[in-house]
Amino acid sequence: MGKVYVVTGANKGLGFSIVKQLCELKGPDDTVYLTSRNVSFGMYAEARLKQIGLAPTFHQLDLLEITFIKAFVDLIKEKHGGIDVLVNNAAVARSRMPNIPVWNNYSGTLSLTEHLLPLMKKNGRVVNVGCRSGPRVFTRISDAHKKSFADPNLTIEGLTALMDKYVASYKAGTVKQDGYVPNTGYGMSKMAVMRLTKLQQIKFDKENAGMGVIFSTCCPGFICTDLSGLRGPVKPDDGAQVVVKLATLPADFNGMKGEFWEGHEIVEWLDKQYWKEKWTRGKAGYC
Numbered sequence: 001m002g003k004v005y006v007v008t009g010a011n012k013g014l015g016f017s018i019v020k021q022l023c024e025l026k027g028p029d030d031t032v033y034l035t036s037r038n039v040s041f042g043m044y045a046e047a048r049l050k051q052i053g054l055a056p057t058f059h060q061l062d063l064l065e066i067t068f069i070k071a072f073v074d075l076i077k078e079k080h081g082g083i084d085v086l087v088n089n090a091a092v093a094r095s096r097m098p099n100i101p102v103w104n105n106y107s108g109t110l111s112l113t114e115h116l117l118p119l120m121k122k123n124g125r126v127v128n129v130g131c132r133s134g135p136r137v138f139t140r141i142s143d144a145h146k147k148s149f150a151d152p153n154l155t156i157e158g159l160t161a162l163m164d165k166y167v168a169s170y171k172a173g174t175v176k177q178d179g180y181v182p183n184t185g186y187g188m189s190k191m192a193v194m195r196l197t198k199l200q201q202i203k204f205d206k207e208n209a210g211m212g213v214i215f216s217t218c219c220p221g222f223i224c225t226d227l228s229g230l231r232g233p234v235k236p237d238d239g240a241q242v243v244v245k246l247a248t249l250p251a252d253f254n255g256m257k258g259e260f261w262e263g264h265e266i267v268e269w270l271d272k273q274y275w276k277e278k279w280t281r282g283k284a285g286y287c
Contacts, residue, residue, distance in 0.1 A: 001029065001080070001081070002026075002027055002028070002029025002030040002031060003026070003027070003029075003030045003031075003084040003085065004030070004031050004033070004076065004080045004082065004083045004084050004085070005022050005026070005030065005031065005032040005033065005083075005084065005085040005087070005247070006033045006035065006076075006083060006085065006086050006087065006116070007019050007022070007032070007033065007034060007035065007087040007089055008035050008036075008061060008063065008087065008088055008089050008090035008112065009035075009036060009037075009089045009090025009091060010034040010035055010036055010042075010045065010089065010090075011034070011036035011038065011041040011042045011044070011045040012041065012045060013236050014089060014129070014220060014236050014239050014240055014243070015034075015036075015087075015089040015090070016034075016045055016048075016049075016236065017236040017237045017239070017240035018087055018089060018240045018243050018244060018247075019032055019034045019045075019049065019056050020049055020054060020237075020240075021237070021240050021241070021244045022085075022244060022247065022248075023049060023054035023055060023056050024054065025244070025248065026055075031057055031080065032055075032056045032057065033056070033057050033058075033059050034046055034049070034056040034057065034058050034059075035058070035059050035060070035061035035072070035090075036058075036060065036061065036090075037060070037061070037062040037063075037064075037090075038060075039060050042058045042059075042060060043058055045058070046058040059072060059075070061112075063090055063104070063108030063109070063111065063112055064104055064108060066111065069111055069112050069115050070115065073115045073116060073119070076116070076119055077119055081119075082119045082120065082121040083116055083119050083120055083121065083124065084120075084121050084123075084124050084125070085124065085125045085126075085127075085247045085248070086112075086113065086116055086120075086124075086125070086126045086127070087127045087129070087243060087247055088109045088112065088113060088126070088127065088128045088129060088193070089129045089243070090105075090108065090109075091105045091129070091186075091189075091190075092104065092105065093186050101167075101185070102185040102186045102188075102189050103163060103166070103167050103170075103185060103188065103189050103192075104189070105186070105189035105190065105193060106163055106189045106192040106193055106196070107160075107163075109128060109193055109196070110156070110160070110196060113126060113128075113200065117204065120211070120213055122211050122212055122213075123211075123212040123213065123251040124211070124212075124213045124214075125213070125214055125216070125246065125247050125248070125249060126197075126200065126213065126214070126215045126216070127215075127216050127217070127218065127243055127246045127247050128193050128194070128196065128197045128215070128216070128217040129193075129217070129218065129220060129243060130190055130193055130194040130197075130217040130218055130219055130260060130269075131186075131187070131190040131219055132219050132262075133184070133186055133187035133190050133191075134187055134188075134189075134190035134191035134192075134193070134194045134269070135191065135194070135269040135270075136187060137181055137184045137187035137188055137190075137191050138150075138191050138269070138270065140181045140184075141179060141180055141181060142179030142180075144179060145162075145179050145180065148162055149162060149191070149195055150270045154195070154199065155199065155203075156196065156199045156200065156203060159192060159195055159196060159199060162192075163188075163189075163192050166180060166188055170185065193217065194217045194260055194269060197215050197216065197217040197258055197259075197260070198215075198258040198259070200215045200258070201214075201215040201257050201258025202258065205257075212251065214246075214249055214253065214257045214258075215257065215258050216246040216249075216257075216258070216259060216260075216261060217259075217260050217261070218242050218243060218246060218260065218261040218262070219260075219261075219262045219263075220234070220239035220240065220242055220243055242261060242263055242264060245264070246261060
């Protein structure tokens with residue numbers, strides 16, 4: 001039986017490029033799922049790739065609706081029996097999707113992953129697309145919040161509780177008074193996704209010893225997509241390369257797991273001083 005790849009938010013931009021590159025690498029029996037919230041956009045993306053000789057499989061997947069997630073998980077279970085690679089790429093920015101709260105970037109990623117993990121095969125790969133906006137927000141929140149988010153004993157449930165507190169503060173209009181940073185909902189959501197990655201690795205390894213599943217998160221760069229208002233200097237195909245690399249790490253990979261990759265380098269993103277020095281518009285762009 002071939003491998004099964006799933007990419008969220010894949011009808012355009014970075015997600016589209018990730019699917020394209022996975023299709024170029026896949027074997028004849030492999031399946032690459034191109035998923036998106038919008039059916040017409042997703043089917044159009046699928047048709048574009050088929051026109052150049054590639055073979056993705058479109059499936060509608062709205063991470064804000066649990067019924068969509070459960071239906072997709074049932075499909076994977078019945079048709080394939082399991083999954084090899086999950087790329088959590090879907091995200092929204094308030095400027096582009098004003099009716100969808102950006103903190104759903106965290107909750108949607110968490111929900112889909114938790115539902116698919118029981119189907120994860122040996123040596124599976126989970127890649128959560130992060131962003132430098134996450135670490136940048138971390139450098140600017142209060143010391144108390146820094147301590148809470150960086151707590152080595154933090155659990156996934158605890159992280160969700162921290163995000164719930166942020167959401168409550170946002171809805172109450174007290175973000176600044178409560179030690180957060182105004183107008184950084186996207187960065188907060190990405191910071192949470194990046195922190196989630198390590199916690200997922202720890203929890204999965206405890207419950208599934210010997211499975212060899214690797215969780216990773218990465219910054220693909222400030223990419224020229226709708227999400228960036230087409231301002232990013234990095235082409236989607238270039239940004240997709242690091243994501244695909246992590247999604248296809250070999251079975252015998254013996255490097256660090258649950259880490260954040262900036263390009264092809266593992267970075268300790270909770271290091272405040274590192275990001276103060278790094279937060280520049282370099283040749284590779286930023287996000």
